[in-house]
Amino acid sequence: MWFPPACEEGSKGLVQSGVLIDKTTIMTxxxxxxxxxxxxxxxxxxxxxxxAGVSIATVSRIMNGIVNKSSPxxxxxxxxxxxxxxxxxxxxxxxxxxGESRVVSIHAVNLxxxxxxxxxxxxxxxxxxxGYTMVLCDTHDQPDLQDTTLLDMRAHLVRGYVLLxxxxxxxxxxxxxxxxxxxxxxxxxxxxxxxxDDFVGIDNKAAGAAVATYFKQRGLHxxxxxxxxxxxxxxxxxxxxxxxxxxxxxxxxxxxxxFAGQGLNHLQIGYDGITDLLQKGALPDALFCSSxxxxxGAHRKLSELGIQVPRDIVLMGFDDNPLNDWIAPWLNxxxxxxxxxxxxxxxxxxxxxxxxxxxxxxxxxxxxxxx
Amino acid sequence: MWFPPACEEGSKGLVQSGVLIDKTTIMTxxxxxxxxxxxxxxxxxxxxxxxAGVSIATVSRIMNGIVNKSSPxxxxxxxxxxxxxxxxxxxxxxxxxxGESRVVSIHAVNLxxxxxxxxxxxxxxxxxxxGYTMVLCDTHDQPDLQDTTLLDMRAHLVRGYVLLxxxxxxxxxxxxxxxxxxxxxxxxxxxxxxxxDDFVGIDNKAAGAAVATYFKQRGLHxxxxxxxxxxxxxxxxxxxxxxxxxxxxxxxxxxxxxFAGQGLNHLQIGYDGITDLLQKGALPDALFCSSxxxxxGAHRKLSELGIQVPRDIVLMGFDDNPLNDWIAPWLNxxxxxxxxxxxxxxxxxxxxxxxxxxxxxxxxxxxxxxx
DNA sequence: TCAGGAAAGGTAATCGTTTTCCTATTTTCG
DNA sequence: CGAAAATAGGAAAACGATTACCTTTCCTGA
Numbered sequence: 001m002w003f004p005p006a007c008e009e010g011s012k013g014l015v016q017s018g019v020l021i022d023k024t025t026i027m028t029x030x031x032x033x034x035x036x037x038x039x040x041x042x043x044x045x046x047x048x049x050x051x052a053g054v055s056i057a058t059v060s061r062i063m064n065g066i067v068n069k070s071s072p073x074x075x076x077x078x079x080x081x082x083x084x085x086x087x088x089x090x091x092x093x094x095x096x097x098x099g100e101s102r103v104v105s106i107h108a109v110n111l112x113x114x115x116x117x118x119x120x121x122x123x124x125x126x127x128x129x130x131g132y133t134m135v136l137c138d139t140h141d142q143p144d145l146q147d148t149t150l151l152d153m154r155a156h157l158v159r160g161y162v163l164l165x166x167x168x169x170x171x172x173x174x175x176x177x178x179x180x181x182x183x184x185x186x187x188x189x190x191x192x193x194x195x196x197d198d199f200v201g202i203d204n205k206a207a208g209a210a211v212a213t214y215f216k217q218r219g220l221h222x223x224x225x226x227x228x229x230x231x232x233x234x235x236x237x238x239x240x241x242x243x244x245x246x247x248x249x250x251x252x253x254x255x256x257x258x259f260a261g262q263g264l265n266h267l268q269i270g271y272d273g274i275t276d277l278l279q280k281g282a283l284p285d286a287l288f289c290s291s292x293x294x295x296x297g298a299h300r301k302l303s304e305l306g307i308q309v310p311r312d313i314v315l316m317g318f319d320d321n322p323l324n325d326w327i328a329p330w331l332n333x334x335x336x337x338x339x340x341x342x343x344x345x346x347x348x349x350x351x352x353x354x355x356x357x358x359x360x361x362x363x364x365x366x367x368x369x370x371x
Numbered sequence: 372m373w374f375p376p377a378c379e380e381g382s383k384g385l386v387q388s389g390v391l392i393d394k395t396t397i398m399t400x401x402x403x404x405x406x407x408x409x410x411x412x413x414x415x416x417x418x419x420x421x422x423a424g425v426s427i428a429t430v431s432r433i434m435n436g437i438v439n440k441s442s443p444x445x446x447x448x449x450x451x452x453x454x455x456x457x458x459x460x461x462x463x464x465x466x467x468x469x470g471e472s473r474v475v476s477i478h479a480v481n482l483x484x485x486x487x488x489x490x491x492x493x494x495x496x497x498x499x500x501x502g503y504t505m506v507l508c509d510t511h512d513q514p515d516l517q518d519t520t521l522l523d524m525r526a527h528l529v530r531g532y533v534l535l536x537x538x539x540x541x542x543x544x545x546x547x548x549x550x551x552x553x554x555x556x557x558x559x560x561x562x563x564x565x566x567x568d569d570f571v572g573i574d575n576k577a578a579g580a581a582v583a584t585y586f587k588q589r590g591l592h593x594x595x596x597x598x599x600x601x602x603x604x605x606x607x608x609x610x611x612x613x614x615x616x617x618x619x620x621x622x623x624x625x626x627x628x629x630f631a632g633q634g635l636n637h638l639q640i641g642y643d644g645i646t647d648l649l650q651k652g653a654l655p656d657a658l659f660c661s662s663x664x665x666x667x668g669a670h671r672k673l674s675e676l677g678i679q680v681p682r683d684i685v686l687m688g689f690d691d692n693p694l695n696d697w698i699a700p701w702l703n704x705x706x707x708x709x710x711x712x713x714x715x716x717x718x719x720x721x722x723x724x725x726x727x728x729x730x731x732x733x734x735x736x737x738x739x740x741x742x
Numbered sequence: 743t744c745a746g747g748a749a750a751g752g753t754a755a756t757c758g759t760t761t762t763c764c765t766a767t768t769t770t771c772g
Numbered sequence: 773c774g775a776a777a778a779t780a781g782g783a784a785a786a787c788g789a790t791t792a793c794c795t796t797t798c799c800t801g802a
Contacts, residue, residue: 003453004434004460040549041470042525044758055782060760063375070780082374088526089375092463092472093758096787099412101463103506111492112693114485121482124509133523135474136507138495152504154413155459178411267697296697303700322483326638326667327698329674415788426752431790441750464788467757746800753794762785769778 043085052081105153109165126342143169208241224257224284226273270297292317310371414456423452476524480536497713514540579612595628595655597644641668663688681742
């Protein structure tokens with residue numbers, strides 16, 4: 001199980017070069033190497049109370065807007081003291097007493113992915129405006145790292161956990177059972193245990209279907225597909241919607257026009273995908289890539305081969321990176337309103353906390369045509 | 372000054388529709404709308420102590436690796452209890468008692484900028500591995516937001532403040548005076564008050580100079596420049612190094628080949644820059660853009676005009692976005708080792724905390740030639 | 743034999759808040 | 773006028789951890 005670094009198996013605690021060191025020794029040495037001009041401690045509620053000549057209870061009540069427990073005159077005096085001393089309640093004292101903090105943690109599968117980073121950025125702003133603080137964790141798509149971060153954040157008494165992409169993990173299941181405030185963004189969890197109420201994202205299946213319809217409308221009949229790991233329900237939904245709609249229209253999807261990639265490096269997946277499709281035969285007229293990064297990788301390989309986009313092949317990405325307008329004017333893409341995710345996350349979390357009802361936020365997507 | 376939302380001017384505290392509501396009323400109502408299967412509280416140190424039949428002091432000592440205050444048998448018993456109950460110390464209790472937490476805050480000027488996001492991502496990993504938790508704040512390049520976030524984070528008892536780009540602000544000056552643990556990344560602060568020891572980044576002036584040298588070596592004599600807001604010392608250093616070296620070689624920089632942009636939207640700056648340079652006369656042979664995004668914007672405009680890169684004009688960006696290899700193979704760029712910034716930030720912070728000495732980390736840059 | 747130290751571990755203060763009880767002092771109103 | 777109710781505010785108990793200080797027991801060596 002888990003133990004703090006200080007008492008790990010390997011370390012012998014405070015044993016140094018064979019000699020047991022009493023903690024006291026260390027503490028009495030500590031003040032020595034402290035820098036001289038140490039920052040003066042910020043004012044605490046006690047200081048404010050003393051300064052205003054009231055009890056800390058009164059200060060606390062006034063800070064919390066409880067208006068019917070003190071006279072207006074007292075309130076003025078206290079507020080003056082607060083300003084004079086620059087007092088701000090230390091959140092740890094509050095959280096400890098209240099048993100919960102105003103911190104929300106975000107657990108992202110891969111912050112190197114610009115899309116994840118964009119969602120995190122949007123969440124930061126929305127959370128801050130709603131009065132929350134954001135802690136950001138990168139799970140690197142590893143179940144045990146996800147577990148570690150979840151437990152760490154619980155130790156921080158965070159009020160909600162936002163999962164920006166998820167993998168199944170032991171602790172996640174525990175958290176679900178314990179009814180912790182979990183909000184899934186973009187990727188639903190695998191287990192069917194959780195309600196569909198705790199999701200923020202788009203309807204990926206509909207988006208995949210829309211891509212197929214778009215290709216058909218443009219008269220493109222030989223459709224291909226390069227996608228990332230299917231263990232992500234977001235990806236598999238997109239793929240299902242796309243292939244489903246293609247087979248409904250009768251034409252279906254030639255297996256030789258499909259490449260299934262793996263791993264986090266979508267750029268490489270796209271690059272390898274083109275290589276693979278060519279090996280298996282001719283390229284399709286239209287190619288759906290389950291992310292923009294995959295499309296970039298594919299485009300790179302196509303350029304190297306002298307194949308022109310969109311003259312020779314039409315590409316459709318997913319996510320619509322804001323840079324596309326500037327550096328990928330050849331790329332169509334399914335645009336997901338990521339800048340709006342932040343607000344949706346806040347709304348979703350508040351719905352979960354209040355258990356009013358539906359916290360689910362299904363946002364609209366659009367297809368951006370550039371080619 | 373600052374007051375918590377609950378006691379803002381506008382709000383009348385707990386007055387609702389003209390009726391004063393006693394806090395008690397609310398609290399007694401609260402349990403009603405709590406969801407039935409509320410998560411059971413995680414085990415506290417008291418629970419562990421009871422379970423193991425020892426005092427909480429002993430549990431605490433064992434958790435902290437103080438090995439000479441309890442028998443091996445007791446230690447085993449306690450560790451067993453810890454595992455059985457899944458105990459993890461609540462950080463707020465620890466921070467409150469110790470007067471400091473293991474949280475580090477990052478204040479970024481603009482998280483929408485992929486470079487900032489990349490640094491934040493790298494910092495997250497390095498901090499986590501070193502046992503710290505990262506809180507991320509976006510200051511949107513506004514002094515008052517920077518002030519707000521700094522004060523917020525102090526209320527969180529954070530142990531260090533990492534400024535990912537800075538603007539001058541009142542609180543920042545205060546924090547400097549109070550010798551708080553501030554670490555500047557990429558952009559030094561304006562005020563000369565701070566030591567140069569608290570900086571992580573590259574030598575921007577040398578980098579600007581290197582670009583000039585590179586252009587000269589390639590025999591490009593008509594050099595241009597498009598840069599962002601000069602109030603960022605990082606930008607002005609780059610510009611100084613570039614122009615300085617150009618004038619040393621005697622050729623100098625034609626003022627008609629310079630465009631000075633403003634604001635956060637670097638893409639637009641690049642686009643507008645080309646328009647401006649053309650209005651002022653002919654384009655240079657080589658163009659230094661003070662960020663990759665500016666280069667993207669410039670390239671877009673050039674493409675629209677049918678001007679080819681690098682045949683007609685050589686571009687040099689800055690930062691070397693990892694996507695460049697894939698989507699901007701026409702762009703040379705000054706590569707900054709952002710993935711290494713995370714570790715450098717941790718090293719720098721630890722140097723500040725221990726005041727051993729220099730926390731400054733000047734990392735190497737390289738010029739990546741693609742065109 | 744016994745002074746003194748080490749070993750093992752408990753008690754209680756403390757960090758900064760919130761909130762439940764209290765206790766006075768006014769007000770209100772019949 | 774007097775009882776009930778409201779107002780204003782204080783005292784103290786939590787919340788979960790750390791640590792200075794104390795107590796007990798056992799062992800060592802002069």
